[in-house]
Amino acid sequence: MAEQPYTIVIGLEVHVQLLTESKLFCGCSTKFGAPPNTQTCPICIGMPGVLPVMNRRAVELAVKTGLALNCEIARFSKWDRKNYYYPDLPKGFQISQYDLPICRGGYLDVPSPNREGMRRIRIIRVHLEEDAGKSMHDEKAGRADSRIDLNRAGTPLLEIVTQPDIRSPAEAKAFLTELKLLLNYLEVSDCNMQEGSLRVDANINLHIPTEDGQYVATPIVEVKNMNSFRAVERALTYEAQRQYEAFLETGHRLGDVPKQTRGWDEDAQLTRPQRSKEESSDYRYFPEPDLVPVTVTDAELEALRQQLGELPADIRRRLQETYHLNDYDSDVIVNQGRAFVDYFCQLADTCGDGKMAANWAQQDVLRTLNERDWTITQFPISAAELARLLCRVKSGELDTAKARMVFGHMVDHQATVDEAIQSLGIVQVDETELRQLCAELLASNPKVVAEVKSGKDKAIGSLVGQAKKRNPHVNPARVKEICLELIRQETT
Amino acid sequence: MISLAEIEKVAVLARLLLTPAESQQMTEQLGKILEYMSLLNEVNTENVEPLAHAVELTNVFREDRVTPSLDREMALANAPHRDEECYRVPAVLGEV
Known part of the structure; x- marks a missing residue:
């Protein structure tokens, strides 16, 4: 690949579903593939008056992930409501963590894609939250309707956010591959993208060097809708080049235009603009009154560390x-x-x-x-x-x-x-018998012996053929070895 | 205390359709509420730890065990629009 006239800057936001049996705040099953709306209860479909109760296992898996990612584990963390309206979010808010996430800091060392050692990708935070349901667009209903399946609503999710430390689309793929492997080993998540148990969004922009030795940064774009690690690599490769061309055309720099969200179109192999993301303050986060904070002691941390393997x-x-x-x-x-x-x-x-x-x-x-x-x-x-x-x-x-x-x-x-x-009727030839056979062959083939002595080891091939004729069970490699050995003994 | 523009923005986020008169009324009423609440600002909170929760409890957990879910018919019973399997809503296009 030709040298690019810019540096690519990528940060990833990864969501993984935790391998718990039950949901984050209720006992409904998290099993994938059940018929729509058969794994719901008043808690996860947001009926009035219900109370969520935290799944202990989900918190443990979050802490184990934080430990494996070298994070600082919060001794005190709390829950917040993120408010927005969407039909697959029955309560009108998502229970998440805002200012006191369960893990902060940390890093993952990733084998660099060109096999030149390791690259350290820093982690900003890891927090627990609940998943939303699934909307399915139904075209055949005459007027376009969406169908909502709430089986997934309330499934525990871990959001892992990296620093913008990733420098190429291949490195983004390498990071995801290593993260998936780690989470598989921890039995935190199966990270199956087909089943939606791993989802990834990327923030990307470019640093383009200027003549004075400084650089200009292009506006940051959030890329969504990437359905495989290969799609991540392709989407980011496309997006980097698109940003470069857009910069040459418009000269827009970071801050000149609002942050844009673009979706990867796998069929067309390009990114398209999506509706702009609401500002973070528009989610009107506030502390979740129905859940009490979680504290973790040194002893509990140590016990979980022992379980990492x-x-x-x-x-x-x-x-x-x-x-x-x-x-x-x-x-x-x-x-x-x-x-x-x-x-x-x-x-x-x-x-x-x-x-x-x-x-x-x-x-x-x-x-x-x-x-x-x-x-x-x-x-x-x-x-x-x-x-x-x-x-x-x-x-x-x-x-x-x-x-x-x-x-x-x-x-x-x-x-x-x-x-x-x-x-199989494989008869193992006795070593003494084999040596005897080789000795006989050498005695009756002086020409071959002479050729070998003059440096043509290959000549031995004809003896191997003869040996197999006399005893089909012999190991050809062994015949060759013994014959050469005997000839050498003869010479010295 | 609070501007008309802020009221209109919050109304959109809360999916409330307010008439201009209602927006005006809300601005005044919410302003008065906020003014009243701002009395709290007079309390000296120096050296007071922020409170994460009103109840002084931590670590209320349930074990990770599956319990029976609602029967689908019952789960869908209150839905204004539905089919055999799903809730039906007006088409939503694009992502949040």
């Missing part, structure tokens, strides 16, 4: 240090989740070869999981049994092609290595 960045480092994996391999393994990491570590520890374990875990195991739509917990071969197979490959008892056959048989028949070898 090893986080993705630490696991990546451990895989690289303990098993000598590179960035890519450790990434692939960590991205599969905690259970897969455990499987890999047991495999690597038992077979004693990290690189080999990584290859098999990524190629054979992962491919099988993908093909059969399994998770690692459903995988029929235990790490210990797979390690036994890998040991046979290492010792030369099985070549890789045969080992793959054995692996396939083990998966299909839930067999042990020995059972699979037996069922």
Whole structure:
């Protein structure tokens, strides 16, 4: 990509649904996909006279997220009403947190998209709030009507706001990928964008250098309606260029025009203006009288910290240090989740070869999981049994092609290595027998031996062919090794 | 205390349609209320911690357990417009 004549400045606002069983203020289920309006009660549809009661688990998940994002956790936080009218907001206000959010400050270290180390993206705040319902536009009703499903109303949401530290659309995608991984590991959210459990808006503008060594900033635009991480990257790439062209045309700087909201149009691959956002004061925040404040003690914080478990960045480092994996391999393994990491570590520890374990875990195991739509917990071969197979490959008892056959048989028949070898009729050739065979071949092929001695190792190939003819069970790689070894012994 | 313009802005935010006469009346009445409330400004609040809540309680929680929801028929019973599954409202376009 050509050098851009500007710096891109991006801040993200991410909403994730928490993995609680019930809603934030009532016992209605948060399960996705239920028939419309079957998961509501007087509290979440805003009937008069009802009282919300805070879900303890939601607060704990918010604090765990804050700890994992290196935030300062508020020892005292409170709830506020954000007032606006919209048909999917039954109470006419959203219960949120305004001036005393549960977490402040913090950061997330993100692998830089061009693999040049890490980039630290600072977090401004993390707060808890309730989700709204869903509006569905119904065209076929003759006159255009909207249908409202309030199943989602009152589902606990975490809003995570970053500083404008992100410098490219690719970095925005990398941040989201790392955040999703972290929240998956914490079991805070499944971050499934298709089901709306992760939603992201971006604030973006440009710093364009001027001749005096300073820069001018373009007006900030909030980009919405991005439905995948790839869409985020594309939308921001489009928007940056659009702002540059708009600046060249109008010369508008930050402050010249009100903040604009634009929506990403996936089909047209461009952003379009949306209705301007109301000013923050227009939400007329005021303290929520129906909920009492939340306090967190040192002991509670420590208990939650103990529950965090090893986080993705630490696991990546451990895989690289303990098993000598590179960035890519450790990434692939960590991205599969905690259970897969455990499987890999047991495999690597038992077979004693990290690189080999990584290859098999990524190629054979992962491919099988993908093909059969399994998770690692459903995988029929235990790490210990797979390690036994890998040991046979290492010792030369099985070549890789045969080992793959054995692996396939083990998966299909839930067999042990020995059972699979037996069922497949793979006869393991005794080492002494194999050496004997090689010695005979060398004796009857002096020409080949001579060629090898003159430096043409490749000539050995014809001996491997002959060996397979005499005994189809021999491991070709092993035949080659033994023959070369014997010739070398002869020479010295 | 409060201007006519402020009243008109708040009325829009609260989705209230006021006649010019009503706006005028509201401006006067709300102004008087605000004036009365401003008596509180005379209290010396130096060294007094801001109050987050009138009740001196914290940490009232419920456990994360699912309880039965309303039957859909009952949930939709009060809706002025509805169909089998959903509330129906005049089309809303654009985002808030």
